[in-house]
Amino acid sequence: MQGSAGIGSYQPMIRDKRFYRQFFMMCTVLILQNVITLSVNLADNIMLGAYSEAALSGVTAVNQIQFIYQQLLLSFGEGIVILGGQYFGKKQMEPLKDIAASAMHLALGLASVLFFIMLLFPSRVLLLFTDDAAIIAEGVTYVRIIRFTYLFFAVTQILLATLRSVGVVRISLALSVLALLINCSINYTLIYGHFGAPRLGVKGAAIGTLVSRIAELIVLIVFIAKKQPSAAGTVSQAREGARAEETTGNLPIALSPRDYLRRNPALFKDYFRVTWPMSVVQGLWGFNMAFQNAILGHMTARAIAANSASSTMYSIVKAIPVGACGTAAFFTARAVGEGDENKIRSYAKTMQVLFVVNGLIAGTLLFFLRGPILSLYLLEPETMDLTWKFTLTYCVIAVTMSYQMPCNNGIIRGGGDTKFTMKLDLISIWCIVLPVSFIAAFVLKASPVAVVWCLSADQIFKCVPAFIKVNYGHWAKKLTR
Numbered sequence: 001m002q003g004s005a006g007i008g009s010y011q012p013m014i015r016d017k018r019f020y021r022q023f024f025m026m027c028t029v030l031i032l033q034n035v036i037t038l039s040v041n042l043a044d045n046i047m048l049g050a051y052s053e054a055a056l057s058g059v060t061a062v063n064q065i066q067f068i069y070q071q072l073l074l075s076f077g078e079g080i081v082i083l084g085g086q087y088f089g090k091k092q093m094e095p096l097k098d099i100a101a102s103a104m105h106l107a108l109g110l111a112s113v114l115f116f117i118m119l120l121f122p123s124r125v126l127l128l129f130t131d132d133a134a135i136i137a138e139g140v141t142y143v144r145i146i147r148f149t150y151l152f153f154a155v156t157q158i159l160l161a162t163l164r165s166v167g168v169v170r171i172s173l174a175l176s177v178l179a180l181l182i183n184c185s186i187n188y189t190l191i192y193g194h195f196g197a198p199r200l201g202v203k204g205a206a207i208g209t210l211v212s213r214i215a216e217l218i219v220l221i222v223f224i225a226k227k228q229p230s231a232a233g234t235v236s237q238a239r240e241g242a243r244a245e246e247t248t249g250n251l252p253i254a255l256s257p258r259d260y261l262r263r264n265p266a267l268f269k270d271y272f273r274v275t276w277p278m279s280v281v282q283g284l285w286g287f288n289m290a291f292q293n294a295i296l297g298h299m300t301a302r303a304i305a306a307n308s309a310s311s312t313m314y315s316i317v318k319a320i321p322v323g324a325c326g327t328a329a330f331f332t333a334r335a336v337g338e339g340d341e342n343k344i345r346s347y348a349k350t351m352q353v354l355f356v357v358n359g360l361i362a363g364t365l366l367f368f369l370r371g372p373i374l375s376l377y378l379l380e381p382e383t384m385d386l387t388w389k390f391t392l393t394y395c396v397i398a399v400t401m402s403y404q405m406p407c408n409n410g411i412i413r414g415g416g417d418t419k420f421t422m423k424l425d426l427i428s429i430w431c432i433v434l435p436v437s438f439i440a441a442f443v444l445k446a447s448p449v450a451v452v453w454c455l456s457a458d459q460i461f462k463c464v465p466a467f468i469k470v471n472y473g474h475w476a477k478k479l480t481r
Contacts, residue, residue, distance in 0.1 A: 191205055
C-alpha cells in the first residue's frame, strides 16, 4: 500500500447504500457533537456579552489557550483513529489498546504542563493577546478555575477517540448534550445571580464549565464499564465493527483502566511517528488562531469583541467540515487496514462530492443564521456593524473550507500521509497568511474586515493542493506492523 497511486484514473462512485447510511450517521453525530460543544462557548459568549464586554473579551483571551490545548488533544486522538483504525480494519484489537494507552500518557502529560503554566503565569500569558488591564483581570479570574478542567477534558477526549477508532460515536453526542445542559444552567444561575445565587460573572462561567467537564467524564466511564463485551464475543464484535454496538448493545472493544497502564515501546514509536506531524499542524493551527485574535485585539478594542461573536457562529457551521474530517479519516483508515485499494479510491472520489455539498450547506446556513444569533448580543452599534461584516466574510470561507479541510485532514491524513498537511500549513499559514495579515494590520493600517480576509485566505487557496494530492498524489500508506 506504501506509495499507492492517487485516484486520477476513473473510479466509480460508491453505490453501496450501507456506506452512505454509515457515513451520514457518523458524520451527523460528529457534527451535532461539535455544534453542541461549541454551543457551550456560544452560550458563554452571549451570557457574558450581556454581562460586560470586558468579561467577554477576558474569557475569549483565555479560550485562545484552551483552543491550542484542544487542538493538541485532537491530534493525539486522531493518531488513535488513523493508526488504531488500520489495526481495527485488520481486526487486531490488542495493538489498538497499546496505541490508546500511548495517547493517554501524552495527553495527561500535556494537561499537567498547561495546568502549571496557567497556575504560575496567568497574567503573562494573557498579555500576549491583549494589553487591556480590565480584560486581563477578568481573564485571570476565569483561568483560576478553568485550569482544573484540563485533566478531565484530556481523559475524556482520549477515551472518545479510542471509541471513535472502532466506529462508536453516539456516546460523544450524548455527552455534549449533557455538558451543554449543565453548563448553561450553571451559567444562567451564577453569572447573573439568579435563584438567590451570588452574582459571580466570569467566575460563574468557569464553574459551569468545570462541573460539566467532570460530569461528562463520569458518565463516559460508566458507559464504557456497562458496555463491555464478553470475552467470547470480543473477536466477533470486532469483525462487525460499529454495527456490533447496535446489535448487541456492547462495544466492539473491551476497555479497562489497566489497558491505559500498558507500555509498548514499538507501538509508541509507531504512534508518535504518525502523531507528531499532526500535533505540529494542530498546535500551530491553535497558535495561528491565537495570533489572529491577537492581531485583531491590538488593532481596536471593538475588533476582538466583534471577532469573538462572529467567529463563534463561524465555528458552529465549521462543525460540518470537522465532522466530515473525522468520518473520512475513519473510513479511509479502515479501508487502508483492510488493504482494498479499489475501495480506498472509490471512497476518496465519493467523499469529495459530499464535501462540496457540505460546503454549500455550511455557507448558506451561516448566512441565514447570522441575523437571529447576532440579535441575542448586546453590543455597541459600531461593534455590531463590524460583527456583521466579519460574518459575511466567513460565509464565503465556510464553503471552501468544507472541501479542503476534509480532503487534507480526513482523506489524506486518514490514509496515513500525516506530513503533507503539516508541510502545507507551514507554508500557507506561517509563510503567507500571518506575515501578510501582520503587514496589512500594522503597516498598511488596513480595516479589520480586510485583515480578516487576509487571515482566512488559506481556506481558499488550499483547495488547489488538496484536490491535486487526493486525485493524483500518493497518500494511502500502510502503517501497521
